Amino acid sequence: MTAIRPEVLVLDVNETLSEMESLRSRFEGAGLPGESLDTWFAATLRDGFALTAAGSYGAFRTIGADVLRSMLAGAGLAPDEATIGGVLFGFGELRVHPDVASGLRRIHDLGVRLVTLTNGAASMSERMFAEAGVLPLLEHRLDVESPGRWKPHPAAYQYAAEVCGVEVERMALVAVHPWDIDGARRAGLQGFYLDRRATPYPEAFLAPDLVVPDLLALAKALEAR
Structure with a gap:
């Protein structure tokens, strides 16, 4: 599918950014x-x-x-x-994957706003992001405590949209988990599947708008849009 460059990129944390x-x-x-x-x-x-x-x-x-x-x-x-x-x-x-720092910098340089949204505690990843040098790139680091619903419930994604002050249609979620991509798409966001392990995407879920192996490839794809 063809993806329009989003205004806000919502990044999952566990396994998507962190190496577990x-x-x-x-x-x-x-x-x-x-x-x-x-x-x-x-x-x-x-x-x-x-x-x-x-x-x-x-x-x-x-x-x-x-x-x-x-x-x-x-x-x-x-x-x-x-x-x-x-x-x-x-x-x-935990530490970030090797592509995270350079990939996020390239995406940030495109003018795309970056936020994280995790089912864990946002505070848990602060040290990891600081050590990787990407903490200043993240406009918000969000978790699901405030909406009281874990992703993939639509309330979690809507909460991120409200914090960022944009419509969900102007956002895209990046995750390695197909269930997260499916939930984001059903909530109105674009879904970018970060296929780090070359894993087939389940047919039962809504298809992603974009499939890339890492964040550097995602940056390159967004540069073309």
Whole structure:
């Protein structure tokens, strides 16, 4: 599909901008296999989505801790708070993908406004963005606590539009998660699929307006519009 250059680019954070592989060692340190990270992250999203579908809300850290507590107990390990806190503390020590800093600078130089919108806590990524030198490029760093609904609920994207003072049609979401792209598109935004792992896009979801492998490729695509 042909995408018109948006006025505001809404950036997902977890996995889209942050490189989460380093968290595997923290799961291993807690006595779980490294691949438990994938199960934990999927289950945390599941429970956050479930609360949203029920018209309720739970903080990412609260839900993530609950899921980790269950995983530890299921593995016959003591689900003590120090262990859980140690694993979740790793989110504050993540780094961005190699393309993020240069890609965001090129997009920012085009005059496109940049904001982040995460189902986690916005404060969790401040250190990561500061270390990458992109914190000044981000006009707003938003999370879903204020709307009380996790993405992909339309209220989350509408909240970002209200904060930025633009119509949703003038925004585009960038994410590695097809469910996020689908939710943004149904809310009226464009959806730019950052296909970092060459993963087929699900046919059940609304198709993205643009598919790129990284943010440098996205910058190049936006330069042409």
